Amino acid sequence: MHEHWLKRWEEGRIGFHRDSVHPALIRHWPMLGAVPGTKVLVPLCGKSLDMRWLAEHQHPVLGIELSERALEQFVEDGRGEVSRYQQDGFAILRQGSIELWCGDFFHFHIAQASEIGAFYDRAALIALPEATRQRYAFHLAQLIPPGARGLLVSLSRSGDEGPPFHVDGAEVRRLFDPNFIVTHLEDGEPEANGFRESVWALVRRGPTTDE
Numbered sequence: 256m257h258e259h260w261l262k263r264w265e266e267g268r269i270g271f272h273r274d275s276v277h278p279a280l281i282r283h284w285p286m287l288g289a290v291p292g293t294k295v296l297v298p299l300c301g302k303s304l305d306m307r308w309l310a311e312h313q314h315p316v317l318g319i320e321l322s323e324r325a326l327e328q329f330v331e332d333g334r335g336e337v338s339r340y341q342q343d344g345f346a347i348l349r350q351g352s353i354e355l356w357c358g359d360f361f362h363f364h365i366a367q368a369s370e371i372g373a374f375y376d377r378a379a380l381i382a383l384p385e386a387t388r389q390r391y392a393f394h395l396a397q398l399i400p401p402g403a404r405g406l407l408v409s410l411s412r413s414g415d416e417g418p419p420f421h422v423d424g425a426e427v428r429r430l431f432d433p434n435f436i437v438t439h440l441e442d443g444e445p446e447a448n449g450f451r452e453s454v455w456a457l458v459r460r461g462p463t464t465d466e
């Protein structure tokens with residue numbers, strides 16, 4: 256699967272990339288209750304402009320992405336000095352308050368996640384095949400402290416060829432319920448290609464949450 260994504264970036268087959276900030280982020284992030292200053296984890300981040308929006312809203316960002324090309328394109332399109340360094344086997348690019356870790360999300364571990372207090376997933380869960388989605392939900396829960404919040408933009412679709420993979424509401428609940436309080440926020444309009452996004456708020460369960 257890694258080869259698949261690297262090849263897509265090489266060939267510019269990145270139809271998932273949006274040229275504008277996702278409206279669900281703008282609409283729902285402020286209500287989530289993530290305090291400004293809280294660092295946001297963005298798994299499988301691509302070169303998403305949503306990271307810039309988060310940074311502009313006083314959230315340091317930590318994105319993780321397999322493709323170096325994606326991350327180089329992100330900083331090229333941005334403003335400000337870029338620093339590059341290595342840490343724990345990841346090549347890291349930093350621009351302003353955005354740090355981009357190049358490598359496999361599943362190799363990113365709790366010791367590196369100490370400052371993370373929120374997360375944002377748009378098209379990360381749905382980029383992964385079924386068995387890996389289970390692993391993803393568990394891994395994310397390991398990285399997120401109790402009480403931390405996140406926004407998930409998932410996708411259901413007709414047909415079973417992926418990525419993007421079909422992830423319905425029942426699966427979102429099945430995957431995340433054990434470790435998160437899961438709230439359905441909205442369903443997007445059905446798109447001509449049969450895709451339909453759904454938006455969810457997640458709060459990491461733990462001693463500080465009520466449920």
Ligand SMILES: C[S@@+](CC[C@H](N)C(=O)[O-])C[C@H]1O[C@@H](n2cnc3c(N)ncnc32)[C@H](O)[C@@H]1O
Nearest residue numbers: 260271299300301303320321359360377378382
């Ligand atoms: C569907 S794209 C979504 C990108 C971004 N979230 C967005 O909204 O534009 C999925 C991204 O995940 C990356 N990816 C896939 N598997 C990964 C992994 N195990 N670790 C890190 N990145 C991964 C791919 O290279 C691709 O850029």
